[in-house]
Amino acid sequence: xxxVTQTPKFQVLKTxxxxxxxxxxxMNHEYMSWYRQDPGMGLRLxxxxxxxxxxxxxxxxxxxxxxxxxxxxxxxRLLSAAxxxxxxxxCASSSTGNSGNxxxxxxxxxxxxx
Amino acid sequence: AQSVTQxxxxxxxxxxxxxxxxxxxxxxxxxxxxxYVQYPNQGLQLLLKYTTGATLVKGINGFExxxxxxxxxxxxxxxSAHMSDAAExxxxxxxxxxxxxxxxxxxxxxxx
Numbered sequence: 001x002x003x004v005t006q007t008p009k010f011q012v013l014k015t016x017x018x019x020x021x022x023x024x025x026x027m028n029h030e031y032m033s034w035y036r037q038d039p040g041m042g043l044r045l046x047x048x049x050x051x052x053x054x055x056x057x058x059x060x061x062x063x064x065x066x067x068x069x070x071x072x073x074x075x076x077r078l079l080s081a082a083x084x085x086x087x088x089x090x091c092a093s094s095s096t097g098n099s100g101n102x103x104x105x106x107x108x109x110x111x112x113x114x
Numbered sequence: 115a116q117s118v119t120q121x122x123x124x125x126x127x128x129x130x131x132x133x134x135x136x137x138x139x140x141x142x143x144x145x146x147x148x149x150y151v152q153y154p155n156q157g158l159q160l161l162l163k164y165t166t167g168a169t170l171v172k173g174i175n176g177f178e179x180x181x182x183x184x185x186x187x188x189x190x191x192x193x194s195a196h197m198s199d200a201a202e203x204x205x206x207x208x209x210x211x212x213x214x215x216x217x218x219x220x221x222x223x224x225x226x
Contacts, residue, residue: 004157035216040123042204042218043158090157103148103214105157 002026006091006106013081013113021076021109023091029104030096032074036060036087037108043090049074050096081113116141116207120217128225133177133192135220137205140186147188148206148214149179158204164188175199200224 007022025032033048035058045058049068063085065077074093078085091106121136139145146165150158162173169181175198179190188205205217 040218043216045213048213102160102163103158105150105159107157108155 004091004093004104004106006089006109008109009107010110011112013078013111015081015083015113017081019078019081021078021089021091021111023074023076023106024072025074025091025093025104026072027093027095027104028071029093030071032068032091032093033058033103034064034066034074034076035090035092036085037090038087046076046089078111083113085111086113087111116145116213116215118205118207118215118217120203120205120220122220123218124221124223126223126225127195129197130194133190133195133199133222135190135203135205135222137179137188137190137217138186139188139205139207141207145207147179147181148208149173149177149188149190150204150206150216152202152204152219154201161190161203195222195224197224197226 004025030051034046035043037043044060046064047066049055052068052071055066089109092103094101094103117140119138148163149161151161152158161177162171164171164181172178177192179188202219202221204219206214208214
């Protein structure tokens with residue numbers, strides 16, 4: 001059981017470039033989300049989805065785009081990378097119906113924008 | 115609205131000593147509370163969670179936490195620290211539909 005898989009693990013971008021962070025889960029979870037982790041700030045929610053075709057903004061959505069065409073995949077797109085988007089990104093998933101359900105995280109994607 | 119406050123961004127304990135990581139929360143509805151652990155260059159994994167029922171929750175690796183509604187706290191403890199416990203620990207709360215709010219994290223250092 002692979003759980004939540006993120007790619008790439010490391011990426012360096014130039015300012016203004018675009019890229020997509022891939023996320024896939026094999027647990028048939030309805031809920032998927034993207035967080036960014038910055039020193040001293042914990043994890044902040046970027047975007048989330050409660051099912052295929054449904055997405056919504058989190059706490060820090062600006063500069064990011066998402067889509068959810070299948071239950072398994074939830075890619076995060078950086079439209080025009082900025083140095084402020086240098087961060088560690090985590091994809092997560094959980095089943096819905098109970099807010100106490102465990103959230104499962106991917107291994108993280110380290111992004112540097114120069 | 116909900117929020118989490120973790121007191122102390124860095125905590126150091128000697129090997130074999132008590133571990134106490136503090137977490138206070140606020141929530142406008144009955145909360146679900148979590149502790150996650152993050153080892154270097156890895157994602158977060160669940161240590162334990164409180165949903166309903168018994169307020170003392172036991173998790174993996176000998177950790178436990180007690181939900182105290184009157185104090186709005188969910189502190190994480192372990193009687194005897196081990197070198198392998200060195201990691202960053204995150205407290206989290208959700209009072210609504212899957213919207214989880216994380217604390218800023220506490221890095222635990224274990225001194226041999």
